[in-house]
Amino acid sequence: MEEIENILGIDNVKYNEPMSKHTTFKVGGLAEIYVEIDSITKLEKIIEICKKNNIRINIIGNGSNLLVSDDGVKGIVIRYVADEVNIKEDGNVVCSAGVLNSVLAKKLCDNELSGFEFASSIPGTIGGAIYMNAGAFGEEIKNIVDYVKYIDIEKSEVNILKSEELEFSYRKSIFHKMKVVIVEIGMHFIKEDKKKIEEKMNEYKKIRVEKQPLELRNAGSTFKRGNDFISAKLIDEAGLKGYTIGGAQVSTKHSGFIVNTGNATAQDILDLIDYVKKVVYDKFGKKLETEIIYLK
Numbered sequence: 001m002e003e004i005e006n007i008l009g010i011d012n013v014k015y016n017e018p019m020s021k022h023t024t025f026k027v028g029g030l031a032e033i034y035v036e037i038d039s040i041t042k043l044e045k046i047i048e049i050c051k052k053n054n055i056r057i058n059i060i061g062n063g064s065n066l067l068v069s070d071d072g073v074k075g076i077v078i079r080y081v082a083d084e085v086n087i088k089e090d091g092n093v094v095c096s097a098g099v100l101n102s103v104l105a106k107k108l109c110d111n112e113l114s115g116f117e118f119a120s121s122i123p124g125t126i127g128g129a130i131y132m133n134a135g136a137f138g139e140e141i142k143n144i145v146d147y148v149k150y151i152d153i154e155k156s157e158v159n160i161l162k163s164e165e166l167e168f169s170y171r172k173s174i175f176h177k178m179k180v181v182i183v184e185i186g187m188h189f190i191k192e193d194k195k196k197i198e199e200k201m202n203e204y205k206k207i208r209v210e211k212q213p214l215e216l217r218n219a220g221s222t223f224k225r226g227n228d229f230i231s232a233k234l235i236d237e238a239g240l241k242g243y244t245i246g247g248a249q250v251s252t253k254h255s256g257f258i259v260n261t262g263n264a265t266a267q268d269i270l271d272l273i274d275y276v277k278k279v280v281y282d283k284f285g286k287k288l289e290t291e292i293i294y295l296k
Contacts, residue, residue: 001013001033001049001053001055003049003053004033004035004046004049004076007042007045007046007049008035008037008042008046012035012036013033013034013035014031014033014034014035015032015033015034016030016031016032017030017031017033017034017077018030019031019034019063019068019072019073019077019295020068022034022060022063022077022079023063023064023066023067023068023219024062024063024064024066024123024217024218024219024220025063025066025067025068025217025218025219025260025264025266025269026217026260027067027068027070027260027264027265027266027269028067028068028069028070028072028073028266028295029068029069029070029071029072029073029266030072030073031058031072031073031076031077032072032073032074032075032076033055033075033076033077034076034077034079035076035077035078035079036078036079036080036081037078037079037080037081037082038080038081038082038098039082040082040151040158040183040184043078043080043151043181043183044151044156044158046076046078047151047153047156047181048156050075050076051153051156055075055076056074056075056076057075057076057078057153057179058073058075058076058077058078058295059077059078059079059080059180059181060077060078060079060295061079061080061097061098061124061125061127061128061131062100062123062124062125062128064122064123064124064128064219064220065124065128065132065219065220065291065292065293066219066292066293066295067219067266067269067270067292067293067294067295068266068294068295068296069266069294069295069296070265070266070267071296073295073296078181079098080096080097080098080127080181080182080183081098082096082097082098082099082183083095083096083098083099083100083103084096084099085099085103085104085107087107087108087111087113091113091188091189091190091191092146092186092187092188092189093108093113093186093187093188093189094184094185094186094187095126095184095185095187096183096184097125097126097127097130097181097182097183097184097185098125098127099125099126100124100125100126101116101119101120101121101122101123101124101125101126101129101134102120102121102123104116104119104126105117105119105120105201106120108189108197109194109197109198109201110194112191112192112193112194112197113189113190113191113192113197114189114190114191114192114196114197114200115143115144115187115188115189115190116144116187116189117197117200117201117204118135118136118137118138118139118204119134119136119139119141120201120204120205121136121201121204121205121208122134122136122220123220124220126185127182127183127185129141130145130148130166130173130175130182130185131173131175131176131182132171132172132173132291133168133169133170133171133172133173134171135170135171136204137204137207140168141168142163142166142168144187144188144189145163145166145168145185145186145187146162146163146186146187146188147160147161147162147163147185147186148160148161148166148182148184148185148186149182149183149184149185149186150175150180150181150182150183151180151181151183152178152179152180153179153180153181154179158183161174170224170225171224171291211253211254212253212254212257213251213252213253213254213257213259216251216259216260216261217259217260217264218251218257218258218259218260219258219292220257220291220292221256221257221291222256222257222258222273222290222291222292223235223256223276223288223289223290223291224288224289224290224291226286226288226289229284229286231255231256231280231288232254232255232256233255234280234283234284234286234288235250235255235256235276235280236255237283237284238276238279238280238283238284240255240276240279240280241255243272243275243276244261244272245268245271245272245275246263246264246265246267246268246271246272247260247261247262247263247264247265247268248260248261248264248265248268248269248271248272249261249272250272250276258272258273258276270294273290273292276288
C-alpha cells in the first residue's frame with residue numbers, strides 16, 4: 001500500500017509474506033502485509049493509516065509464543081523492533097519493547113545488574129515477556145517492572161501504566177484485554193558481581209537444555225500449569241508423551257511442549273492440542289489451558 005510504503009520505504013513492506021519465517025514453530029500461512037517498525041512515530045502513523053483504510057492490525061513479537069493459521073492472516077502484521085537499552089547508575093533500566101530477552105540479559109550482566117537471569121534464555125522480546133508476564137525458575141517479569149508505555153490502538157493514544165496497574169497474574173497482564181502495542185518498559189535491578197550473574201544464567205541455560213526440546217521447533221511451553229496440577233505430569237500419566245498427529249508431536253523430552261518434528265502444519269499442532277486436552281479431561285477431569293497465542 002502506497003501510504004505505508006512512503007513512510008517505511010517500499011523495500012520494508014512485504015506482501016503475502018510467509019509467517020512461517022516469523023515464528024519459532026516455523027509454520028503458518030501468508031500475511032497480506034508484513035512490516036517491521038523501529039520507532040514510535042512511524043508506528044503511530046502506520047496505525048492511523050490502517051484505521052483510516054479499515055485494515056486489520058495484528059501485532060506480534062519475536063514469534064516465540066505464537067501459532068499462525070495455515071490460512072494466513074488478513075490485514076497487516078506489525079512487529080515492533082526498536083531495541084534501545086538505557087541503563088542508569090541507580091539500577092533503573094529503560095528499554096524498547098523489541099529488545100530480545102537474551103540481549104537484555106547480556107547487557108544487564110555486563111553492567112553487573114541482577115534480577116533478569118531467569119529470563120535470559122526465554123526466546124522472545126521483553127515486550128512479549130511483559131504481555132505474557134513471562135516466568136521461569138520461580139520468578140516472573142512482574143517483580144522487576146516499574147512501568148510500561150504502550151500505544152492504545154483503538155484510542156490512538158500513547159499511555160503509561162505503572163506496575164500496580166498492569167494486573168499481572170499467571171501468564172497474563174492487563175494487555176490481554178486491550179488492543180495495544182507495547183513500546184517501552186521501565187524496570188529496576190540490583191547490583192551483583194558479574195561472575196555470580198553469569199553462573200546463574202549458565203545454570204538456568206543448562207537446565208533448559210537438559211529438560212526442554214530446544215533441538216526441535218516449538219513455541220515454548222504449550223500448556224499452562226493448573227491451579228492444582230502440573231499439566232506435563234498429567235499428559236505423561238495419560239500416556240501421551242511422543243503422541244503424534246502429522247508433523248506435530250508431544251515432546252518425548254518434556255510433555256508440556258508440542259514440537260514440530262519437521263513438516264508440521266498449524267492444523268497438525270491445533271489438532272494435537274485439542275486431542276491432548278480431550279484425553280486429559282476424560283482421564284482426570286482437568287481442563288488444560290494453552291499458553292500459545294493463535295493468530296488467524
